[in-house]
Amino acid sequence: MSGWLSARTVTVVVLLAALAFLPVYVELGGSRFLLTLFTRIIILAMAAVSLNLILGFGGMMSFGHAVYLGIGGYAVGMLAHEGIYSGFVQWPVALAASALFALVIGALSLRTRGVYFIMITLAFAQMAYYIVAGLARYGGDDGLTIYKRSQFFEPINLSNKTQFYYICLFLLYASIYLVWRMVNSRFGMVIQGSRANDTRMRAIGFPTFRYKLTCFVIAGTLCGLAGALLANHTDFVSPAMMYWTRSGDLIIMVVLGGMGSVVGPVFGAVVLLVLEQALSGITEYWQIILGPLLLLVVLFARGGIDGLLGRVRHA
Amino acid sequence: MTLFIEQCLNGLQFGLLLFMLAAGLTLVFGIMDLVNLAHGSLYMIGAYFAATFTAWTGNFLLGVAMALAGTLLVGMALEVVVMRRLYGRDHLDHVLATFGLILFFDETVRLIWGPAGLSLPLPSWLNAPVQILPGVYYSAYKLSIIIVSLAVAVGLYFLVMRTRVGMLIRAGASNREMVGALGVNIKLLYTLVFGLGAALAGLAGLMQAPILTVQIGMGEIIIILAFVITVIGGIGSIRGAFVAAIFIGVVDTLGRAFFPDLLRMVLSPAAASTAAPALSSMLIYLLMAIVLVLKPEGLFSAGNK
Numbered sequence: 001m002s003g004w005l006s007a008r009t010v011t012v013v014v015l016l017a018a019l020a021f022l023p024v025y026v027e028l029g030g031s032r033f034l035l036t037l038f039t040r041i042i043i044l045a046m047a048a049v050s051l052n053l054i055l056g057f058g059g060m061m062s063f064g065h066a067v068y069l070g071i072g073g074y075a076v077g078m079l080a081h082e083g084i085y086s087g088f089v090q091w092p093v094a095l096a097a098s099a100l101f102a103l104v105i106g107a108l109s110l111r112t113r114g115v116y117f118i119m120i121t122l123a124f125a126q127m128a129y130y131i132v133a134g135l136a137r138y139g140g141d142d143g144l145t146i147y148k149r150s151q152f153f154e155p156i157n158l159s160n161k162t163q164f165y166y167i168c169l170f171l172l173y174a175s176i177y178l179v180w181r182m183v184n185s186r187f188g189m190v191i192q193g194s195r196a197n198d199t200r201m202r203a204i205g206f207p208t209f210r211y212k213l214t215c216f217v218i219a220g221t222l223c224g225l226a227g228a229l230l231a232n233h234t235d236f237v238s239p240a241m242m243y244w245t246r247s248g249d250l251i252i253m254v255v256l257g258g259m260g261s262v263v264g265p266v267f268g269a270v271v272l273l274v275l276e277q278a279l280s281g282i283t284e285y286w287q288i289i290l291g292p293l294l295l296l297v298v299l300f301a302r303g304g305i306d307g308l309l310g311r312v313r314h315a
Numbered sequence: 316m317t318l319f320i321e322q323c324l325n326g327l328q329f330g331l332l333l334f335m336l337a338a339g340l341t342l343v344f345g346i347m348d349l350v351n352l353a354h355g356s357l358y359m360i361g362a363y364f365a366a367t368f369t370a371w372t373g374n375f376l377l378g379v380a381m382a383l384a385g386t387l388l389v390g391m392a393l394e395v396v397v398m399r400r401l402y403g404r405d406h407l408d409h410v411l412a413t414f415g416l417i418l419f420f421d422e423t424v425r426l427i428w429g430p431a432g433l434s435l436p437l438p439s440w441l442n443a444p445v446q447i448l449p450g451v452y453y454s455a456y457k458l459s460i461i462i463v464s465l466a467v468a469v470g471l472y473f474l475v476m477r478t479r480v481g482m483l484i485r486a487g488a489s490n491r492e493m494v495g496a497l498g499v500n501i502k503l504l505y506t507l508v509f510g511l512g513a514a515l516a517g518l519a520g521l522m523q524a525p526i527l528t529v530q531i532g533m534g535e536i537i538i539i540l541a542f543v544i545t546v547i548g549g550i551g552s553i554r555g556a557f558v559a560a561i562f563i564g565v566v567d568t569l570g571r572a573f574f575p576d577l578l579r580m581v582l583s584p585a586a587a588s589t590a591a592p593a594l595s596s597m598l599i600y601l602l603m604a605i606v607l608v609l610k611p612e613g614l615f616s617a618g619n620k
Contacts, residue, residue: 055407061406061407061410063410108604108607108608109607111607111608111611112607112611112612114406115344115350115406115550116546116550116611116612116613118350118406118410119542119543119545119546120546120603120607122539122542123539123542123543123546123600123603124600124604126539126600127596127597127600130593130596130597131593131596131597132593134592134593134596135589135593136589136592137589244535244539245414245417245535248414251407251410251411251414252411252414255407255411285422285425285426286422287418287419287421287422288418288419288422288423288426290415290418291415291416291417291418291419291420291422292415292419293415294411294412294414294415294418295397295412295415295416295419297411298408298411298412298415299400299401299412
């Protein structure tokens with residue numbers, strides 16, 4: 001807590017402000033591609049923020065978080081395929097489906113801990129992947145093209161790139177605010193307490209299972225919203241959205257940014273996706289660089305970017 | 316009936332193959348407390364090595380032997396360079412670091428062998444069907460996979476339970492410092508165990524190679540099944556891995572073969588053919604869910620830890 005003008009506060013404010021002014025820069029003659037890239041970054045940052053809620057604060061190492069991207073995305077895609085374009089139907093369905101899936105998976109997975117939890121969330125996410133890949137009506141393996149984005153009332157038009165960017169950005173800011181409020185509430189304290197010592201939390205009378213399950217469902221729902229946005233952004237959904245390596249990408253964003261820091265995942269998403277873009281410009285085999293880089297971060301820079309910026313960690 | 320026997324054998328063969336993957340995974344976890352997502356990469360490397368070396372030497376058995384030795388060496392090198400630094404750290408670190416390794420291995424394979432898959436042709440003496448029961452023929456190659464895997468399973472049991480090295484491995488699992496203090500080179504022991512796990516994965520990969528194509532990402536698909544098996548069997552238990560692997564192999568194979576027909580009896584043909592692929596791929600995960608509800612620590616967790 002080194003006053004307001006620390007390196008960290010400045011970076012956070014600069015990043016959030018830069019994101020807000022990006023469309024202005026694009027209008028003034030920047031590349032249109034930047035807008036598309038950063039819309040994607042913002043949506044995935046939102047997914048990472050939601051993962052951080054359970055991974056960073058709750059200590060629940062879910063390796064199947066991308067499944068909610070897929071569920072949210074497919075809710076939009078399937079309804080559009082059936083001729084229902086209203087966002088007032090699509091989005092609530094996306095949220096409800098994600099919440100329901102998280103509730104069932106969470107209730108089963110949270111009975112276990114540690115490695116079991118990692119592997120079980122992974123396996124259930126793969127199950128969803130194979131189910132969706134088997135749905136011939138909705139394109140199966142090949143995925144589903146969405147011909148019309150979600151429809152809302154008059155001034156809101158998701159097909160307008162700048163408007164869509166600001167909607168995504170607004171929702172990202174809103175989810176950061178939501179997570180920040182939750183983490184600092186009594187509920188958040190219980191969740192963090194349970195990460196530190198679950199037995200002790202139960203001994204002083206908190207039914208931690210219920211708290212953790214609630215947290216798991218909230219994170220899943222938030223990620224489902226990101227999935228609905230992603231489907232609208234790419235105009236396409238496919239099972240690949242929820243393949244387990246996508247979940248791995250989300251974990252990388254959280255850890256790269258700094259676990260258990262509210263804005264950390266945003267750093268992580270920006271850095272990972274910009275790096276991906278830059279490296280793939282240099283060589284086709286960019287993952288050969290990214291893989292070892294990841295290894296080095298794990299071995300030598302555990303606090304992530306937010307750690308490097310000198311955030312005080314309350315362990 | 317013939318079809319049923321054949322599918323049962325297919326299930327057994329698949330299960331034994333999965334066992335070799337899961338055994339390495341559970342061995343490394345039980346002894347070094349290390350979660351290795353990149354285990355599937357070693358499976359892939361085994362298959363690529365076998366395809367390459369067989370093409371070089373023109374001899375299937377020689378190629379396979381070289382591939383096995385190669386995977387063992389890659390595994391041991393991997394342990395010395397990377398894994399050694401991960402012992403005693405958080406499981407999340409393991410997951411991330413080995414995820415990075417997957418990206419690295421996939422891309423390296425793409426760089427060396429190109430994006431297109433390879434194939435590993437079988438020699439003619441393994442390609443013919445053999446008569447196993449009067450009137451029942453079965454692929455000689457799949458039969459030899461069953462025999463080899465069973466031999467490996469028995470060998471592994473003897474190695475871990477009946478030899479001096481196995482005793483050290485078990486002792487190292489329960490108390491690393493104590494074994495080290497007694498003058499055992501624990502670092503070398505761990506390198507050997509990791510190499511053994513790698514060789515098992517490589518063996519599974521190269522045995523599967525003639526049946527499927529050798530391609531990038533082949534390990535990522537099958538490793539999930541290996542995870543399901545370790546979870547069901549209880550992490551760290553080889554016995555549990557064996558039982559769960561056979562179980563999953565048989566259920567998955569029979570489910571895919573006969574579930575659509577069963578469904579057709581209940582639903583309309585159109586609905587059945589839509590739902591069947593999705594439902595039969597769900598089957599093993601449902602099983603896992605049931606096991607978890609009844610025994611959250613897996614079937615054999617207490618036995619061999």
